[in-house]
Amino acid sequence: METEFKPRLSLLDASMIVAGSMIGSGIFIVSADIVRQVGSAGWLIAVWILTGILTLTAALSYGELSAMFPKAGGQYVYLKESWNKLVGFLYGWSLFTVIQTGTIAAVGVAFAKFAGYFFSIFEIQDANIIYHVGTFKLYPAQFLSMFVIVLLTWINTKGVAGGKMIQTIFTATKLIALFGLIILGFSVGFSGDVWQQNWLHAWNFQHENGSGLFVQITGVAAVGFVAAAMVGSVFSSDAWNNITFIAAEVKNPKRNIGLSLFIGTGIVTLLYILTNIMYLGILPLQEIAHAANDRVGVAVVERMFGTTGTFIMAALIMVSTFGCINGMILSGARVYYTMAKDGLFFKQVDYLNRNAVPSKALWYQCIWTCLLCLSGKYGDLLDYVVFAVLLFYIITILGIFKLRITQPNAERTYKAFGYPVLPALYILLATIMCAALLVYKPNYTWPGLIIVLLGIPVYFLSTRNK
DSSP, X not given: OOSSOOOOBOHHHHHHHHHHHHOSSGGGXXXXXXXXXXXXXXXXXXXXXXXXXXXXXXXXXXXXXXXXXXXXXXXXXXXXXXXXXXXXXXXXXXXXXXXXXXXXXXXXXXXXXXXXXXXXXXXXXXXXXXXXXXXXXXXXXXXXXXXXXXXXXXHHHTOXXXXXXXXXXXXXXXXXXXXXXXXXXXXXXXXXXXXXXXXXXXXXXEEEOSSXXXXXXXXXXXXXXXXXXXXXXXXHTOOTTHHHHBGGGBSSHHHHHHHHHHHHHHHHHHHHHHHHXXXXXXXXXXXXXXXXXXXXXXXXXXXXXXXXXXXXXXXXXXXXXXXXXXXXXXXXXXXXXXXXXXXXXXXXXXXXXXXXXXXXXXXXXXXXXXXHHHHTOHHHHHHHHHHHHHHHHHHHHHHHHHHHHHOTTSOOSSOOTTTTHHHHHHHHHHHHHHXXXXXXXXXXXXXXXXXXXXXXXXXXXXXXXX
16 A cells, blocks of 8 residues: 555646546537527637636646645645635535536546447437436436446556556547647638628627527626626636646646646647637538537538548547546546545545555545436536636635735745736636626526535534544
């Protein structure tokens, strides 16, 4: 049995974990809903640019915290050190119950759904139902997703080397494939007529009213619809902070964590914006908004290569989601291990196996994730999680300001880029988005807030005898 983590991850490995954890299936799907919310080419790109600015600003700010606290647990540690154990616990609680496990479950089922293009048994349709009672339905796709999650968990219990190899190979593959798709889109599928038509009224702010018609939106209401549109893009750009969870296993973490955050988020942000520009050169806005099952990426490749394109895109998404699942499994368990060390999680999880990985934390995470896969409610949980994720990002970045006051002489080998302007800008924009979601999309906010607050009695029950 090992007693501490071994620093085996290079800057390349760390950057691949950042990028690989971010890119799942969202970039190929969520643009449909964004167009339905904002209704024009200009605002579609603006939503992705704004999301990129928020993501990059937060990532660059986290560089300072990662240099101050280069420990396993990442954001949990930052919240505990800058605020208190309760705030750290609420983040860890939310991560285990919804944020990390719910995302792994959803991405796992997305992997299985796209496997349905090759094996019809994995399609989510009534003909494939295994068991049905009330609204609960069980499909083979859920069992495939659980198999993938169990397999990757088992591989990661054998040491960080296997996990990082999978991550590097699959992330490099999907980055090359996504860049290749963008190049092909501009060179093969690009239509000047479609492009001109999409940009004819580029900044008309319109919202689909539910009956398929777009209506003009002005004033404060537009802010609410931008916030609603960003739910998908923010979720697609999330999980960049996963590298902070495994800081203790990164070589020279005071330098490489911050640098990997910049490299990984920068590459993915550029890819996402270019991908959406490519969509606008191939599909009319109406077809983006109403792509079958919101699968914009599939519709684009079908337009370029016919039915063969569907299989190409399905394979790309399966590679993308497989790598994403691996990165999130690898990193999330380190948070629960660190919480257990602090007496805030199951005591059995306070353990590294002979491969210097928290195997019990990995299996606890696996079991809960598989239960979410079986429940079929992972999609609902993800709708709730965006508000909670933004809330914790705001609190964490506020912690930078607090630590500058309470620990002015602490060693800071890296300082937040653009401090105090850019971190303050992030806090302002993220707060506006949260407030707009509270008003215009309460179904995305109150349930997520309730899940976070449920952690308060759990915290006091778990610490009452300590």
